[in-house]
Amino acid sequence: MKSLDSMLSDLLSDKKTVSRQLFLRRAGQGLALSGIAGGLAACQISLGQGKTDGVKPTSPPAKNTDPSKPEQPIELEAWKAETEQAAGPTPSPQPEEQRVGYAIVGLGHLSLDEILPALAQCKKSKVTALVSGNREKALKVAKQYGVPEKNIYNYQTYDQLKDNPEVQAIYIVLPNGLHAEYTIRGAKAGKHILCEKPMANTPEECRQMIEACKQANRKLMIAYRIQYEPYHAMIRDSIRQKKFGKVKFIEATNAQYTANPSHWRHVKALAGGGSLPDIGLYCLNTIRYALGEEPTEVMGYQYSTPGDPLFKEVEENVTWQMRFPSGVLANCATAYAAHENRTYKVLAEKGWMSMQPAFAYKGLSMKQSHAEGPVEYNEEPKVAEKNQFALEMDHFSDCIQQDKKPFTPGEEGLQDHIIMEAIYQSAQEGKPVKLQKYDKLDTFRGTEPKRG
Template sequence: MKQIDHLVKLMLDTPSEAGVSRKEFLSFAGRSLAVGVAGGLAASCKTGQNTMSSSGGTYSSSGSANVPKLPAESPPAKIPQKVDEPIKLEAWKAKTEVESGPTPSPTPPDQRVGYAIVGLGHLTLDELLPAFGECKKSKIVALVSGSREKMQKVAKQYGIKEQSCYTYDQYDRLKDNPEVQAIYIVLPNGMHAEYTIRGAQAGKHILCEKPMANTSAECQAMIDACRKADRKLMVAYRIQYEPNNRMIRDMIQSKRFGATKFIEAFNVQNSANPQHWRHIKALAGGGALPDIGLYCLNTVRYLLGEEPNEVFGYQYSTPGDPRFKEVEEMVSWQMRFPSGVIANCGTNYGVHETRRYRAMAERGWMGLDPAFAYSGLQPQVSYAEGKVEHKEQPKISEKNQFASEIDHFSECVTQNKTPFTPGEEGLQDHKIMEAIYQSAREGRPVKLTAVNKKDAFRGTEPEMQ
């Protein structure tokens, strides 16, 4: 160690006279330190002690120490009695930093709601099955598919029992599986009504992808079947469970920038396969409007908490395009609301992807661009103060939208709550879409039944964490 001290002195005081480069010094010092530590450990072993020295004091395994004993953790955490309530840790960030969310508080696996997923297409494989890994109150326990080979592969990937895999012909046997409490229907739109009704008759709660069905009559039949079976029915409107959309809704309804006067919302994309079920009317019910235009329609209703009393629509499809033999390519429409707000919306199956909305108020505007996507949502706000124009991008940490909506439904099942987006919410959207199609056919505005109650068709507000 004296050699190291000597070298340090030379390097610091007279580097030019030492004749030792910095690289040589570091190499030699490392070797010397290793030898010194090894020798010290050997000496300690001879005395039966393990001693480590530092500038703060000495600790010995025999129990003697000249440094204060430090607690193993920060101040005690608050641990609630209920297992699914978050543990509350002490605050550590300054108030200038983004606030952390609550600690994860998953329900024990044996107490989570068990789901059977019906349909193993793009949405299920790409989004829903991975989302269950982020769920805290839900688990996947069964599969239903028309392809047994695909189903068996997916079952192995996600640890699902072979006896809990069913073909469509075996769907009704779900009633005999006690692990299945809820069914998530992810089929083409034209099949939603049949499988919802049969699922309710099998005694299971139903979470159904949007659009709810092909017609408002089918929606009503689904609601009636679930009510008769005393089962819950929820439509998977994931936007209404996403925190950044809720932030914009709060800005609008609190009139942060005064009264909102005008909203524009667009959801467009370019489809390619004419044989895909989305281009077959019997399976899809329609084209761009019920598939992606529905996001504009439902989100505007959610943001305002109002129901439109009039719509005016226009529809167009490129002549000769094989994609649009049965369903429409484009729909644009306006909705008039009792408060005086006008919403201008558009959807298209034949242009490059754009997903956005903006609400324009008296003293500023707010919205998302992109909006409606599974991830990467970006809120935007603009307002003026004196001579300064502010443009902000406030953003709440994103959560998996599918996991959020699934866990909300599970909470409704276990706590006997009405889902925030029940069947009645889906039915209302179909009534409005049917009026838009009617307006496009007839070339005139179409009046809607007046609904004066705020959030008239919604159930229990989900908690945002």
């Protein structure tokens, strides 16, 4: 039987990369597991470096104490063929103490179903506090996510967040009509604000939110998760690079069937409107994001089924067209009483790109088509799915840590509200409504989010 030193010498002289698993397997052929553990504990081993000088002590990697510097991913041996889809870098989250602490305000469906679970996939963000009007529910959620009881607040004690250094940012996940109040109070408490879309109920409320954060020197970002999603970034890149020539026409639809007339979405004071600001906003904002342009004219139509209790205060269906400076025309539709449908299609000179579903939380899918001579190529690009909420939260955390303007700041949310107000006006008056022209691309956006 070979000695441990003899086995190490044989392995280290091998010119091929030797994995940790291979070493353990070979060593296990001649040594008891306890003997291997003892040998490994006594020395640090350098394997697969093409070296033949035996055991080489190594120092542990230096700890990254600067949150502005990314953690270096752990390098693992390659195992896939070059013909296979490459995996992304190994996740390299920041140490717990360096991540930005969030207070999640509102424990409804979105927080419990999507946002809190997404924090497990975040690299720079963590939950440190909860705000809810239901203490029993908050206590249960706090135990599930490791939030100490002292960091549970209600809407009356919300302003006391100013005294909690564990909270650097607030994520507002409340009905739309409450966004302005809690953004302004949160900024006055000295916290950065990530606010769910739509930004508020009116453009004036949006302006008040922007001003409050400006006065408090705090960052404000609107949670447009689609603008951080890989497939949508791919379509945006193809449009900007004119991969299929100049874009001519875009179609987008977002529909779902709601069923509870007492839900806040059907109360105008809380929702601001019906299908348009809730789900139609995805069509509007995604097209603006992809093109980088702002529409110069809109034409809208609106309809609600007479007598339907769901639509006593808010609208059911809205369709609208947008004209952009480059000549692109967009046709959009949103509905609150139709079977779920979330589609998006970009038609260009030499090809098209489409997504179905396009605006869901997960399971997004993309197709594209173009012709080369007599051959028509139909493709289904595949990219690794990433949690959209984790991506947006980590972008905001990165902006806080490095003092950068978020990609989707308050001004981006305000512009959507200005356009939606024009759509409502057009539907009421029965004629197109002109909008201010902007010559610069991405007029309202901040720092591009990191990819990968």
